[in-house]
Every structure is written in structure tokens, then in C-alpha cells.
Amino acid sequence: MDFEKELEIIRENTVDIISEEELLQKLKEAHSQKRELRVKYGADPSAPDIHLGHTVPLQKLRQLQELGHKVIFLIGDFTACIGDPSGVSKTRPPLTKEDVLKNAATYERQIFKILDKKKTELVLNSKWCEGMRLSDVVKLASHYTVARMLERDDFSMRFNKKEPISIHEFLYPLIQGYDSVILKADIEVGGTDQRFNFLLARELQRDFGQDPEVVILLPILEGTDGKQKMSKSLGNYIGIDETPLEIYGKLMSIPDKILHRYYNLLLGIPCPENSSPHEAKKRLAKEITSIYYGEEAGRKSEEEFHKIFVRKELPDKIPEVAIEKKEIWLVELLVEAKLASSRREARRLIVQGGVKLDNKVCTDPEAEIELRGGMILKVGKRRFAKIKLGGNNG
């Protein structure tokens, strides 16, 4: 294998590699010693839904696996058990052991849609973190200074804005770095927001007498709002575990501006220049849906989407709702069908013209409805329910 060529492949889509010389060196070394490089990737177990933003680094990992290297998929369960990691100032309820294990299983199911199971090792950092003594922690903390900690962007920003930073938050980058030491990572892959943490890991490894890991930084994908990074807490994410139609639909809803980003980062190809944004978006949505659910599902989702939103017809599957009464107040019906969370909201939807019964708009909030089995209730553009008379749901 030509090392330059290997480097070329690894370089695709990256923002930065620290450093290419070191990487080249490692590739050569690994080859001559006939060993695989250990590629670390850290995941936060408190949000177990893998979304398209994660798939950018995951695809890079897959590539590295194809080049013969081994991925160490680290689940930061220890850090999550303590609570709030960096970022938002809200204290998140710490996860229990069971939550962590459940989330880890969820991860496992999802990541192997992309990664090669045979070349992946799943590890939890509680394994070595839990047994650390206070003296170990103090020693670890002595490797770094407050001033250097405050170099980190989000720390300095919060500090300047006079927002609280707890002492334990300073420990997270240290623990992350220590993970690299324990795992003897050769390479670490992550988004550009991890730059600081990764650099710290390199320093720690040096202090512990190891070769520092090579850092591969990848771009951060914007969410469906087209502005902020894709994340679960911002609600602008597309999970790879969501239904095909949902993935397809959410992709259709991204702003035109970021189409090229999605093409480059998710499909690895440039956005077609000569087709209309609509056509380009359709292709993007279909191809990405196909990656996770197969071509058949991609095609079906496209059809379904156009059926519902362009031709405004009914979807294939509509959830059934059993209603006891024969005659019912419309407001109550919406609440019963779980299409509105309160009667007040139901009333609002009706008045605003967002409620259709058998394709007829109902604007009278006082209306009493005589129910028939199979009636179709529609709220907004994409929430449907089919009425079933009497009995239990099912």
C-alpha cells in the first residue's frame, strides 16, 4: 500500500489533521510492525440517538477500518454518571447504571449500520475511571493549569459572560485525555469542537511517556435549521434510527443553502450543479434514506412523501384510535386521539383551520361529531388518525 495514497484517503473531508507527518510515521510503523492502529472515538451515552451529524466522523472511522485499522468506540459512561458535561449550565440528572447499559446497547445497534463490527471494540470508561483514587485524580489534575484550561473556547466564553463553571467541568477534558492514555490511542477522530480536548490528550500521553495520538478533526454538520450544529437537544437532528419517511421528510425540509454541505459530508459527492434545488434535495433525501434502510425504502419514502405533501393524499399507514362514544365534541376527540395535548390547544387548532375530518376543514370549536368507523382525522399537514369505534386500541 502506498502510504501517500492512504494519507490522501484519510485527508478527505477533514478540517485538520494534527499532524500529517506524525500520521504518515504511524502508518509506516504500523505496517512494518504488522499491527493495526488504534483509532479512538468517544461518545456521550446520555444521548444515545445517533444522528447524521455523528455519521460524519463515523464514516471516517469506517474508512480507517477499511484501511485495516481498529476502532475503539468509547462510551463515556463514567463522565455521564457524574452529570452535566461541558456546554449548557443546566444540571442534567445523572444517569443510572441501567440507563447507561441500555444506551450502550442502543449505540451498538445503531453504529454497526456504519462501522465494521469485526474491527470495532466497544469500551466503557467507567472500567478504569471508577477505581481511581483521589490521589490519582489530583495527580492527573496537576498536569494542567487553570490558564490553559480557560483557553478552551466555551470555558472562556462562559467565563467572560460571567456564567458559572463548576470545578468538575475542568476534569472532563482531563478524563477524556486520560482515556486516550489508558487506551493507548494512536489516532482520535472527532468534530472540530473537540480540538482542545484532543490536544490536551496529546499532552497527557506525552507526560505518560506515550507517543501522542494523531488528531483528525472533521467538520460539524448543521442541523435541519441550517444554522446551528446538529444536536438532539436543539431538536434539529435527523436520527439514523428514525423511520425512513421521517428521515426523508426531514431532509426535504433543510434550507437550500446547506444542500452542498449535506452532499459533501454525507454522500461524499458534490451537489449537482445543473439540477434544481428541489431535484437535488429529492435525490439527497432518497439516497440517505437508502443508506440506512435500503433502496426499496428510499423509493417508497419518496413516493409516500410526495403523496402526502405534494398531492395531499393520505399516507399508507394511519394509526388507529379507538373512541368509546358515538357522538363526541370535536375538541375532546382531538385530545382523545392524542392529536392535541390539551383541550385548549385543540380549540386553537380548530379555530386556525388546522383540523380536517374526512378531508373537510372544521372551524367550529363547539362542533359535535357523529362518529363512523374509518373516519380520518387530520391535524396540520402530517398528523393523521383513523377512528375506530368502541373498544380498546389496537
Added chain:
RNA sequence: GGGGAGAUACUCAAGCGGCCAACGAGGCUUGACUGUAAAUCAAGUGCGGAAUGCUUCGGAGGUUCGAAUCCUCCUCUCCCCA
């Protein structure tokens, strides 16, 4: 340890005794329009079969005919000094 500032709905942020279910912005929902769950524009955004109704402005008490607004204590945060 001393002194000062602050905590308001999903988020940011006004209000500082009645006109406050609480300005405004973002988000979200709905509608119009559209190639789209895009952009733009408009409306809505605590609960209640609706009543001068009920529950809300960090928590607990108190003053008052009346409190998000005043007082006391508590919890948490930020700043300055040591």
C-alpha cells in the same frame, strides 16, 4: 469573612403594588403561498365545555382590599474586596 448584583413561561429577556396569564425576540404550532416539512407573510403559543374561573414569575412564610412587583428567612448564581 466583608460588600454589591441577580433568579420571570421551551430559551433569551422586559415588567418593580392594581391597566399582568405577564412587552419583545428566538423557537415551536397552524394558515396562506410554494418545487419542499425551504424562503416569505399572517395568526397562535398555561389550564379549563369558558366563568368578574383556576394554577403560574427560584422556595417557604408575611404585609396589603390587592404582590412577579414590598418585607423576613432559605436555596442557588455572578462581581468586588480579603
